[in-house]
Amino acid sequence: MEGLRTSMKAEAEVVKNLVDTVTSDKIKQVNEIEQSLLETLYDQNQNIDDYINYLNDLIKMFYGYLSPSNIEELTFALNSENLIIRPIPETSKPVLPVFTAGQYSKEDVTKLLGRITVPNIKPVNRKIKPMETASTQLKPTGKQRKQDREKSDVKQTLSLSPSVTKVREYTVPGVDDVYHISLGKSGRLWVSDWRGNLVQTDLQGNQLQKIQTSCGYGYHTVTQDGDLIYTDRNNKFINRITQLGNTITEFIKTGDWGTISVHSSHINGDLLVGMRKYNEGKITRYNKTGTEIQNIKRDDKGQKLYWYPRYITENINGDVCVSDYNNDVVVVVDKSRQHRFSYKGQGSKFSPLGLCTDVLGHILVCDDISKTVHLLNQDGRFLSLLLTEQQGVKLPISLCVDDENNIWVGQEYPNTVTVCKYLQ
Template identity: 75%
Template sequence: MDISKSLEPPDAQHYLVCGTEDCEKNCQFYCNDCHQPLCEQCRDEHQKNKKTKNHEVVPYKQRKRKLPVEKCKIHPTKDIDLLCEECQIPLCSKCTATKEHRGHVFTDLEIVFAEKCSLCHVEITKIRSYFEPTSLDLKKEIAGDVTEIKKIMKDIRTSMKAEAESVKKLIDTVTSDKIKHVDKIEQSLSETLSGQNKKIDDYINYLNDLIKTLYSYLSPSDIETLTFALKSENLMIQPIPETFKPVLPVFTAGQYSKEDIAKLLGRLKIPNTKPENRKKKTMDTALKQLKLTGKQMKQNREKADVKQTLSLSSSVTKVREYTVPGVGSVFHISLGKSGTLWVSDDVGNLVQTDLQGKQLQKIQTSGRIEGYHTVTQDGDLIYTDRDNKVINRITPDNTITEFIKTGDWEPLSIHSSHINGDILVGMRKGRESKVTRYNKTGTEIQNIQRDNKGQGLYREPHYITENINGDVCVSDYMDGNCAVVVVDKSGQHRFSYTGQGSEFELYGICTDVLGHILVCDRISNTVHLLDQDGQFLSLLLTEQQGVKYPRSVCVDDENNLWVGQITTNTVKVYKYLQ
C-alpha cells in the first residue's frame, strides 16, 4: 500500500479555481465565512462589498474546513453546529435549551472541526516527513543487511570448504607417511625370515650329506673307512639351527568422534552481544530537515530562474583566493556548508578550513591525487580509504565512522549527487575498473562497467562528477591513455572526449548549472570547457588568467569556479558566467 497516496488530502487537485461565478482564475485565498475559494481580484471585491467586508479572508492554506451538513435527529429542521463541552456531544442550537444540557458550555462545532483538521494535517506532516521516510530508510538498511548477510555466509561456507580441503590434504599426507612406514617394517621382517629360511635350507643340505656319509659307513670298502667311522665324533649330528618367530606389528585404529573432527576445524559462533537498535533520526531533526528542504526547493527555483538568464562571460575574472594551511598542493576541493572547504594534496593530507584560512581539522588518509572526498546533501564529508577498501564518513561533530565497504574493489574517486543524494564511486580491482552508485544510506543500486559491446568503459576513474541531466562524467587516466568518459544515468555510454591535441592528461572534473563540463589538462596546463554533449567550447583557463598547473576544479552555489594547483596551497576563485 502506498502510504503517500492514502494520505492525499481530499481537496488535492491539479490547480484550484476561484469559486466566484464565471471566474476561472487560480484560487489563492479563501473566505472562512462563505467557505468560498477566491482569486486575488475577487478577494478585493469581496472585502469591498458591504455584506462581506467583515468576513475572514485568509490565504488558501490557512482556510477553515467547511463543517459537513447534518440534521439533528431530535430537531430535524436544525443543523448540528455546536458541541457540548461537558457531554462532548454534537447538537443543534435548539438542543441547548433542553434540560439535559441546561447550564452547559457550548462551542461552535466549526471551530472544533477546524482545530481537528489542523491536528490531522500536523499528524499527516509528521507521517510524511518522519514516520514514512524513516520506515523506508529502515527497509533499505534491512535490505542492505540481508545482502551483507548473504555475502558473509557465502564467504563462511567458502572458508569452511577450503579448511576441510586443507585437513583432507593433511590426512592424505599423514596416511601416505604411515603406509611407507608399514612398507619398511614389512621389508625388514621379510628379510629376517628370509635369513632364517636360508639357515634351514643349509641345515637340510648338511643332513642330506650326512646321510650319504653314514650309508657309506654301513658297507666299508676298507679298514681305514671303518676306523674313521668308529670315531664317535664323526657320528654326532649337529643341532638344528635356532630360529625365532617375528614380533608382528599391531595396528590400533584411532578412536575419533564427530566432535573430535569438528575441533580440528574452525568454529562458527554468534557473539553473545546484545543487538544494537537501528539508528533513527528524531522527529525534531526530520522536521528541521523538512523546513530545510522547503528552503532548498525555493533556492532550486531561484537557481532555475538564474539559469535562464546565465551565459558564458566574454572574459574570466578572478574574484578571490584562499590559502589552505596544512597542504603543499591542491589536488581536490570539496565545498562544505557554513562557509568551509575541504582540500587534499598528493600525500594523503585532508584539511578543512574556513574562508579566512583558519584550519578547522586535519586527517591523514590513504588518498593521493584522486578526487577521493565529497560533501553530502546532509553536510557530511565522505572519503575513500583505498588501503582498507571502505568509504568513511565525517559528521559535523568530527566523528569518523565506516560508511560503506567496497569488498574486493579499491575505491578511488567519489561524488555526492546534488540531484538526489546518490553516491558515485570510481573503483579499481587489478586491471578492471567500474563506477558504482549507492543511495544516500549506502545501499548499492547500480554498477557501470562495460559498454553495449561488452568492452570496459574505464581504465582508472580517478575523478568523478554528475551533470545536471544525470550524466555520470569521469576523468579517466591510466598508462598514458586518458579520456572524459560520459554515460547517461542508466549507464549507457554517450561519448568520450580525448582532448584537442596529441597529448592530453586529465585530472579534476566538474559541471555547472548550464551543463558545461570543466576538466583540468596537465599537459597544456589549462581547463577545458565542454558542452553537455562533449563538444569542445574553449580553453576556459590558461596561464594568462593566472593559473599554472591546475589540478582540481569545482563550481559553487554562486556559479563561481574554484581552482586548485599543484605548485601552491592557494585556491583561486573565478567568475566565468554572467
C-alpha cells in the same frame, strides 16, 4: 533544447574559425606572390636604369665628335667594326594571379553546419528495474521543487562571460598541493594533497581540522547534509564525518574493489564511487543509506568503460562524468548507464585531472599536458580553453563550482586555491 542551441552555436564558431584560417592562408599566399613579383620587377628596373646610363655615356661620346674638325673621326668611329651598341635589355610583363570566387549557396552552408531532425520513432514502453530507480524515481520534496525552480530561474539569466575574472586567491595551510577540493556548508571547504593530508579550512584560509588519509585524487566529497565522505583505498572502506561531530565512522565496505574517487549527487544525494580491481575500473552508485543500487563497467558493446577513474562528478541532466587516468579520456554515461561520449582533448596529448559541472551543464576539466582548463558543453563539444596561464592559473589540477557559480581551482604548486567568475 538548450544543448541543441549550444551545439549549433559551437558548430558555427568552428566554421567561422576555419573561414578565418583559410582566408588568412590565402592572404599570406597573395603576399608571397606579390613579393616575388616585386623582386622580379626590381631586377628589371635595375637593368633598364643601367642601360639608360650606358646610352647617356654613348651620347656624350658622340657629342664630342660634332665639331667640324672631328667630322672625319666621327665618320671613322661610326664605320668602325669595333662600334657595337648593346641591345635593349629584354623585359617580361608579370603574370598576375587571378582569384576565382567560390561557388556556394545557403543550402551548401546548411549542409556544412548540420541539420535538425526529429526521429520518426514510436515511444517505447519500458519496464523500470527497481535496482536502477531506487533513488532516481524519488519524488522531490516541496523544498527540492523550490530549489529546482530557483536554479531554473538562475539558468535562464546566466551566460558565459567574455572574460574570466579572478575573485580571490589564498594559500591553504597543512597541504603541499591542492589535488582535490570539496565545498561544504557555512563557507567551509575540504582540501587534500598527494601525501594524504585532508584539511578543512574557512574562507580566510584558517585550518579547522586535519585528517591523515591513504591519499588519492578525487577521493572526498561533501553531501547535501554537510557530511564529509572520503574513501580509504588501503582498507577498502568509505568513511563519513558528520557535520556536527568529528568522529570518523566506516560507512560502506567495498569488498575486493579499491576505492579511488567519490562524488555526492546534487540531484538526489546518491554517492557515485570510482573503483578499481586488477585491470578494470567501475562506477558504483549507492543511495543515502549506503545501499548499492547500480554498477557501471561496460558499454553496450561489452567494452570496458574505465581503467582508473580518478575524478568523478555528475551533470545537471544526470550524466556521470569521469576523468580516466590511464586512458587519458573523459568518459560520460547517462543515468541509464548508456555511454554518451568520450572526450580526448584538442591536441595529440591529453591527460584529464579534476573536473566539475555547472548550472548550465558545462563540463570543466583540467588538462595536465597543456596546464589549462577545457570548457565543454554537456554533449562533449569543446567550447574554449576557459583558464590558461594568462589568468594566473599555472598548474590547475582540481576544480569545483560554488553556489554563486564561481569556479574554484586548486593548483599542483604551490598550495593555492584561485576563485574565478566566468558566468554573467
